Amino acid sequence: xxxxxxxxxxxxxxxxxxxxxxxxxxxxxxxxxxxxxxxxxxxxxxxxxxxxxxxxxxxxxxxxxxxxxxxxxxxxxxxxxxxxxxxxxxxxxxxxxxxxxxxxxxxxxxxxxxxxxxxxxxxxxxxxxxxxxxxxxxxxxxxxxxxxxxxxxxxxxxxxxxxxxxxxxxxxxxxxxxxxxxxxxxxxxxxxxxxxxxxxxxxxxxxxxxxxxxxxxxxxxxxxxxxxxxxxxxxxxxxxxxxxxxxxxxxxxxxxxxxxxxxxxxxxxxxxxxxxxxxxxxxxxxxxxxxxxxxxxxxxxxxxxxxxxxxxxxxxxxxxxxxxxxxxxxxxxxxxxxxxxxxxxxxxxxxxxxxxxxxxxxxxxxxxxxxxxxxxxxxxxxxxxxxxxxxxxxxxxxxxxxxxxxxxxxxxxxxxxxxxxxxxxxxxxxxxxxxxxxxxxxxxxxxxxxxxxxxxxxxxxxxxxxxxxxxxxxxxxxxxxxxxxxxxxxxxxxxxxxxxxxxxxxxxxxxxxxxxxxxxxxxxxxxxxxxxxxxxxxxxxxxxxxxxxxxxxxxxxxxxxxxxxxxxxxxxxxxxxxxxxxxxxxxxxxxxxxxxxxxxxxxxxxxxxxxxxxxxxxxxxxxxxxxxxxxxxxxxxxxxxxx
Amino acid sequence: xxxxxxxxxxxxxxxxxxxxxxxxxxxxxxxxxxxxxxxxxxxxxxxxxxxxxxxxxxxxxxxxxxxxxxxxxxxxxxxxxxxxxxxxxxxxxxxxxxxxxxxxxxxxxxxxxxxxxxxxxxxxxxxxxxxxxxxxxxxxxxxxxxxxxxxxxxxxxxxxx
Numbered sequence: 186x187x188x189x190x191x192x193x194x195x196x197x198x199x200x201x202x203x204x205x206x207x208x209x210x211x212x213x214x215x216x217x218x219x220x221x222x223x224x225x226x227x228x229x230x231x232x233x234x235x236x237x238x239x240x241x242x243x244x245x246x247x248x249x250x251x252x253x254x255x256x257x258x259x260x261x262x263x264x265x266x267x268x269x270x271x272x273x274x275x276x277x278x279x280x281x282x283x284x285x286x287x288x289x290x291x292x293x294x295x296x297x298x299x300x301x302x303x304x305x306x307x308x309x310x311x312x313x314x315x316x317x318x319x320x321x322x323x324x325x326x327x328x329x330x331x332x333x334x335x336x337x338x339x340x341x342x343x344x345x346x347x348x349x350x351x352x353x354x355x356x357x358x359x360x361x362x363x364x365x366x367x368x369x370x371x372x373x374x375x376x377x378x379x380x381x382x383x384x385x386x387x388x389x390x391x392x393x394x395x396x397x398x399x400x401x402x403x404x405x406x407x408x409x410x411x412x413x414x415x416x417x418x419x420x421x422x423x424x425x426x427x428x429x430x431x432x433x434x435x436x437x438x439x440x441x442x443x444x445x446x447x448x449x450x451x452x453x454x455x456x457x458x459x460x461x462x463x464x465x466x467x468x469x470x471x472x473x474x475x476x477x478x479x480x481x482x483x484x485x486x487x488x489x490x491x492x493x494x495x496x497x498x499x500x501x502x503x504x505x506x507x508x509x510x511x512x513x514x515x516x517x518x519x520x521x522x523x524x525x526x527x528x529x530x531x532x533x534x535x536x537x538x539x540x541x542x543x544x545x546x547x548x549x550x551x552x553x554x555x556x557x558x559x560x561x562x563x564x565x566x567x568x569x570x571x572x573x574x575x576x577x578x579x580x581x582x583x584x585x586x587x588x589x590x591x592x593x594x595x596x597x598x599x600x601x602x603x604x605x606x607x608x609x610x611x612x613x614x615x616x617x618x619x620x621x622x623x624x625x626x627x628x629x630x631x632x633x634x635x636x637x638x639x640x641x642x643x644x645x646x647x648x649x650x651x652x653x654x655x656x657x658x659x660x661x662x663x664x665x666x667x668x669x670x671x672x673x674x675x676x677x678x679x680x681x682x683x684x685x686x687x688x689x690x691x692x693x694x695x696x697x698x699x700x701x702x703x704x705x706x707x708x709x710x711x712x713x714x715x716x717x718x719x720x721x722x723x724x725x726x727x728x729x730x731x732x733x734x735x736x737x738x739x740x741x742x743x744x745x746x747x748x749x750x751x752x753x754x755x756x757x758x759x760x761x762x763x764x765x766x767x768x769x770x771x772x773x774x775x776x777x778x779x780x781x782x783x784x785x786x787x788x789x790x791x792x793x794x795x796x797x798x799x800x801x802x803x804x805x806x807x808x809x810x811x812x813x814x815x816x817x818x819x820x821x822x823x824x825x826x827x828x
Numbered sequence: 829x830x831x832x833x834x835x836x837x838x839x840x841x842x843x844x845x846x847x848x849x850x851x852x853x854x855x856x857x858x859x860x861x862x863x864x865x866x867x868x869x870x871x872x873x874x875x876x877x878x879x880x881x882x883x884x885x886x887x888x889x890x891x892x893x894x895x896x897x898x899x900x901x902x903x904x905x906x907x908x909x910x911x912x913x914x915x916x917x918x919x920x921x922x923x924x925x926x927x928x929x930x931x932x933x934x935x936x937x938x939x940x941x942x943x944x945x946x947x948x949x950x951x952x953x954x955x956x957x958x959x960x961x962x963x964x965x966x967x968x969x970x971x972x973x974x975x976x977x978x979x980x981x982x983x984x985x986x987x988x989x
Contacts, residue, residue, distance in 0.1 A: 437956075481835050526949040527957060530896035539857035546853055619905060679905050682945035686905060732842055739846045758864040763956035774862035781854025785847045792843050 263347045264769040272344035273771035274783055279340050281749055281787045282794075283333035285467075285742060288460070290330050291400045292468020293319050294377070296502045298393035305386050311494075317381050318495055319472050321805060324378055325798045327371070345769075348760050355441050356410055359448065363406045370399045401461070408456050409448040414761050415752070416451035416524045431524075439764050451524040455517040462513050466506035467741045471795070473499025474738035477731035478799050480724075489724030496734050497562065497723075503737065504555045508634065508701070511548075511627045512694050519690075521755075528762065532755045536774050538593045540751055543781070547744045549587035552630050554737040556583060559641045561730040566645030567719025575640060582633045589626040624690050625675030628697045632668055635701055639708065646715040656711045660704050667700035742791060746784035754780070865890035870963040876970055876979045883971025891953060891960055891968055900975065908950070909943045915977020927977065931969045932987045935960075954989070962987070 217237040236244065267275045297319040304312025341349045353360075373396035380389060418433040434446035441447065476496035483489040522529030531537065560576050650656060674689040681689075756762045758772045766772070833841075868882055868890065887893040893911075894900070901912045918927035922941055925933065933940055938950035953960050953968075960968065966981050973979040 527892060536862040542857060543853050735842055736846055739843060743850050776859040776861050777857055778855045778859050781851050785851040788847050
């Protein structure tokens with residue numbers, strides 16, 4: 186039987202079932218049991234309504250409810266609850282979904298603009314086409330962001346009315362600029378997307394530039410609201426003793442003292458920096474996942490080549506942004522420590538210590554996934570076998586660093602366990618959990634991943650530079666020196682006092698960053714006009730590489746969910762840290778198991794919605810619907826009806 | 829016969845499998861709900877010994893002294909000074925300050941004196957977010973005195989803050 190006829194039949198059956206159910210329900214209500222007594226007959230004769238026992242019960246309940254409502258004085262609600270799920274989880278999921286879509290909407294224009302600019306400078310149409318492909322994802326995602334933003338706002342107003350009112354008291358002057366910027370973002374976003382090919386390149390680039398500026402400004406405003414909750418003030422050397430003092434933006438009772446200090450609070454800029462970088466990494470991974478999705482659907486070699494390249498660029502963007510992300514993370518963590526040691530220790534120790542073990546697993550998987558994709562990418566080019574012998578060593582280095590990073594410094598411990606250990610750290614294992622070891626691990630991870638990228642870049646290419654041997658040696662020396670310096674400071678950190686050790690992270694970071702820059706600077710002329718030992722065959726990647734890209738996107742999303750939880754959760758029982766206490770039934774930190782369940786549900790909802798975004802975005806590339814021709818020459822509709 | 833799994837189903841399995849894996853990691857780590865610290869009852873008739881016990885409880889709980897900051901009886905690279913022997917050491921830390929005065933200062937004004945080799949970082953614990961009451965501060969001081977020294981603090985002791 187024709188499939189369309191079956192679907193049509195099911196639809197008709199469903200419709201008839203609904204009508205039949207409604208009619209049956211109506212019939213049963215109309216023919217309710219009535220008492221066959223004389224009083225009922227008398228009422229009917231007088232023309233008064235006769236109530237069935239059910240109707241009487243409903244009327245009595247309504248009367249009782251009304252009487253209770255009238256007797257109850259009006260009270261301002263402090264909290265409201267959501268049955269089964271709870272108000273905290275509701276707001277948590279809504280906020281996270283809003284943030285995930287917002288991160289994507291803010292990130293994609295950033296690298297779409299850069300790719301378009303590169304295409305404009307290099308005069309290559311393929312970059313323009315790629316940037317447009319990325320931008321296709323924006324339209325639906327922007328609607329999703331706005332929808333979840335509205336859900337979140339209503340959720341906060343309904344479920345946390347008193348606290349939301351307090352935030353309005355503090356930040357109401359920022360709301361109008363926020364709305365205006367949001368309006369401008371919609372204007373620039375749609376003109377950037379729909380204006381593709383309609384404006385001159387410079388004008389179009391200007392629209393993209395403005396879209397990024399406005400989007401970033403929106404994020405900065407929203408970041409002020411959330412960072413205020415964590416650090417409601419700034420640090421300033423008030424008494425001139427050279428030591429920064431805490432300057433609260435609000436009084437002890439929560440009254441606003443300085444909007445400027447509330448807005449530009451202590452963790453505002455670290456969060457801004459961290460979010461910009463994280464958004465780009467996340468956006469790149471999601472765009473790469475879209476390319477992977479399209480690659481797996483592709484029917485032609487041309488489509489495969491295009492989406493393979495798109496996936497590569499998306500992943501490249503994600504990894505390039507991901508490399509400095511741990512530095513931004515440590516900067517943020519250091520600032521949180523500097524603001525409040527208690528807050529910092531809550532974050533890295535105590536309740537959240539095991540959370541960072543899961544974070545380590547996620548980051549380790551991201552590094553492994555990214556490296557695996559690069560290693561598979563060597564198959565695109567002939568001559569890749571030459572470098573494959575290095576892969577096992579890189580894998581060992583990554584696995585070792587992964588293990589060190591996953592070792593917690595402090596463990597969740599009971600009071601008796603703390604007493605037995607003389608503190609909340611394990612006597613032996615905590616050595617690996619210290620910042621000296623972790624900083625070393627992450628820096629070596631970054632160097633290893635960069636090495637994978639360099640190997641990928643060299644695959645199938647032969648430098649023709651006259652000083653190629655010298656330059657290659659220089660790169661090797663820089664790389665080895667950076668690795669040696671990182672390890673030296675990592676080990677030396679165990680032999681010095683805390684105030685010295687804490688400063689060792691700086692030379693470690695700078696040596697790695699300097700190595701990345703110097704090696705890149707050497708690599709550009711070294712491989713300019715390099716001889717190709719074979720052609721790069723885009724579209725030749727195995728399907729597993731595309732699943733790796735989707736896995737990376739999933740891990741990024743999960744990581745964002747997890748880190749969103751710790752950023753918010755480390756305030757513990759405070760709405761605004763140290764100022765406004767949470768007195769709701771949810772004023773406790775849930776178990777990590779529960780938190781990961783909420784994060785997982787959020788990730789699944791996000792990926793379900795992302796599937797819709799991908800599907801809608803891919804419709805643009807499909808052929809227009811056309812009626813199918815029939816044998817007698819007349820057109821026939823797909824459903825079988827004659828046109 | 830070769831079993832071929834359709835691509836959409838593979839994607840769904842990948843998404844569900846990866847999410848389930850990470851969620852599983854969350855289930856196998858130690859689970860603990862962190863509730864706001866319960867109020868510690870300090871009654872007027874408490875002796876110094878009672879205060880030491882309460883102070884020990886506060887140090888591991890509401891006061892957060894041993895939750896990632898200080899240690900007792902550990903050596904090696906430490907974040908903040910080990911508290912073992914502080915009861916005896918306190919009197920010799922700053923010239924002119926008695927052991928009691930030093931301990932009170934280190935809790936109320938921790939930035940006033942930083943033990944050499946360690947970084948500044950501790951916040952006054954009578955203020956939010958820890959917000960120990962005056963009696964709770966006395967209990968913590970009594971506990972600190974007990975670490976290598978003889979506790980002398982009672983609820984009538986004047987701390988000068």
